[in-house]
Each structure stands twice: as C-alpha cells, then as structure tokens.
Amino acid sequence: MRGIADYTFVRPLGSGNHGHYYLATTPARLPVEAGHVAVKVLAAESTSAAFRRATRELTAFAAVRSPYLVAPYDAGQHDGIFYYATEYLDGGSLADPVEPGVGLRAVAHAARAAAALHGAGIAHRDIKPGNVLLHADGAKVSDLGLSHVFAEGVTLTGMGSMASAEYTDPGVLHGEPPGPAGDVWSLGVLLHRVVAGTGLYGELPADDGLFVLRRILSTAPVVSAGLPEPVAALVRDCLGPVVERPSAETVADRIDALR
Structure with missing residues (x-):
C-alpha cells in the first residue's frame, strides 16, 4: 500500500x-510542523455508522491534554476504509527490549496517560507494549482501542488482536463493559512483563489465537516469584477485584516511588 487519501507512505x-x-x-493541509506522521489504516471496510462513532471517540481522545498521550491529528474514510493520523515517535516501544529503568518510567507514563483519559470519562481499552511509544523523555500512549466500533457484538475478538488478549481483563473478554479498571489490569500485566520479562500466563504462541484465549480464560495469572515484593504487590493490586483496584494515577505514583 503506497498511501491513502493525501498521505504518502514512507514505510510500514x-x-x-x-x-x-x-x-x-x-500533508500540507495539516497544521503540523513535523515532516512525518503515523497513519493507522483499518484492515477492513467500515460502515458509515462505525466511521461516525470512531470519529467521535477520536475527537474525545484528542480533547484530552496530557504529555503522556500521542497527539491525534486527523481521521477520515477513503474508498470505505477508515484511517487516522497521529504524532510519530521514532524511539520504538515497550515491545522492544529496554533497560529496567527505562521500562519502569515508561509504564509510569502509560499509567498517567490512562489517568488523564479516565478523568475525561474515556477508557483506552488496549494498553499493551506496542502501544507505549518511547522517546527521549519517557513514553506516550498511542492507539485508542477502537476495535469494538468495527466489531460490535463480538466479545472475545472485539477488543483487538490476539496480541491484545494477554493484556485484557478476562472479565472484558467475557463480555463485561470496558472501563478504567480494565486499563488498570492492563497496566499490571504490562508492569509484570517489563520487570519480570515474562507474562502472567507463561509464554503464549503468536500464531495460535484459540490456544491463547483458552489459556487466558482458563488459567489464573501467576505473578513471578522473582519480582521484588513492592512490584509484585502492585501487580497483584492491579489484578484484584474491580472495586479494589487502585486508580491509574495511584499506579503511576507507586511506580515512581519504586524508581
């Protein structure tokens, strides 16, 4: 794919x-100083109703002011395909190997991004390593989880790809509505991955989505015995009953105290 609308793609x-x-x-029409942006293109055609709903959610996301959120610039539909453009960061993401201090700072910044969204009544719904983008001063969260807009009525896959499932609250996978507490669960899983280097469900195959879902929905998450106790305690709190989970802001504060 070489481009969409008036965006010319440089590389995937x-x-x-x-x-x-x-x-x-x-594009020249965007009032953005940067020479490049990141563009996400939906993998399938979207209906007019889904386009309107996704645009409303992106508009709400754009209204949240936080140094820990990637800035969205534009959204549109071209030949029935939905796309949107955001700020581009070239420092990689938490999906890449990082030093422990860098990882802790990035998770703290992700928690502050989630807190800003929660304060505006928005749940991110897809906090995972690849959506925590790194830069010289820390990290920013990208890619508001919009897959539910384009897969309405689908509970297991409606939250995104199998890469997202490991970081999704099992209650949401069972059909419970997403909310701030689900983002806090995701932050706990992310913190565990960054510090322990492993997931809460063991190593999951990238090419067997059904196995991944079965493992997550039938196996209790296991906190690594090798985690320092303050980190393990915070992870356990993030995975606790919904009404007992800390706020995203509290998660950020506790990580900063760990650092």
Whole structure:
C-alpha cells in the first residue's frame, strides 16, 4: 500500500488491533510542523455508522491534554476504509527490549496517560507494549482501542488482536463493559512483563489465537516469584477485584516511588 487519501507512505510501521501502521509524509493541509506522521489504516471496510462513532471517540481522545498521550491529528474514510493520523515517535516501544529503568518510567507514563483519559470519562481499552511509544523523555500512549466500533457484538475478538488478549481483563473478554479498571489490569500485566520479562500466563504462541484465549480464560495469572515484593504487590493490586483496584494515577505514583 503506497498511501491513502493525501498521505504518502514512507514505510510500514507494523500491524495490530485490526489495522496496519505506516510512516507517512505530513500533508500540507495539516497544521503540523513535523515532516512525518503515523497513519493507522483499518484492515477492513467500515460502515458509515462505525466511521461516525470512531470519529467521535477520536475527537474525545484528542480533547484530552496530557504529555503522556500521542497527539491525534486527523481521521477520515477513503474508498470505505477508515484511517487516522497521529504524532510519530521514532524511539520504538515497550515491545522492544529496554533497560529496567527505562521500562519502569515508561509504564509510569502509560499509567498517567490512562489517568488523564479516565478523568475525561474515556477508557483506552488496549494498553499493551506496542502501544507505549518511547522517546527521549519517557513514553506516550498511542492507539485508542477502537476495535469494538468495527466489531460490535463480538466479545472475545472485539477488543483487538490476539496480541491484545494477554493484556485484557478476562472479565472484558467475557463480555463485561470496558472501563478504567480494565486499563488498570492492563497496566499490571504490562508492569509484570517489563520487570519480570515474562507474562502472567507463561509464554503464549503468536500464531495460535484459540490456544491463547483458552489459556487466558482458563488459567489464573501467576505473578513471578522473582519480582521484588513492592512490584509484585502492585501487580497483584492491579489484578484484584474491580472495586479494589487502585486508580491509574495511584499506579503511576507507586511506580515512581519504586524508581
């Protein structure tokens, strides 16, 4: 794919959550100083209703002011395909190997991003390593989870790709509505992955989605015995009963105290 609408693609950036990402040159019409933006293109056609709903959610996301959130710039539909453009960061993500201190800071910043969204009444719904983008001063959260808009009525896959399932509250996978507590669960799983280097369900295959779902829905998460106790305690709190989970802001504060 060479481009969409008036965006010319430079190279692919990856795939996930029902779409593909591209580095693109910034169109002259956008009031953005950066020469490049990141463009996400949905992997399937979208209905007019889904387009309107997704645009409303992106508009609400754009209204949240936080240094820990990637700035969204534009959204549109071209030949029935939904796309949106955001700020581009070239420092990689938490999906890449990072030093422990860098990882802890990034998770703390992700928690502050979630707290800003929660304060505006928005749940991110897809906090995972690939959506925590790194830069020289820390990290920013990208890619608001919009897959439910394009897969309405689907509970297991409606939250995104299998890469998201490991970080999704099992209650949400069972059909409970997503909310701030689900994002806190995701932050706990992310913190465990960054510090322990392993997931809560063991190593999951990338090419067997059914196995991944079975493991997550039938196996209790196991906190690594090798985690320092303050980290393990915070992970356990994030995975606790919904009404007892800490706020995202509290998660950020506790990680900063650990650092």
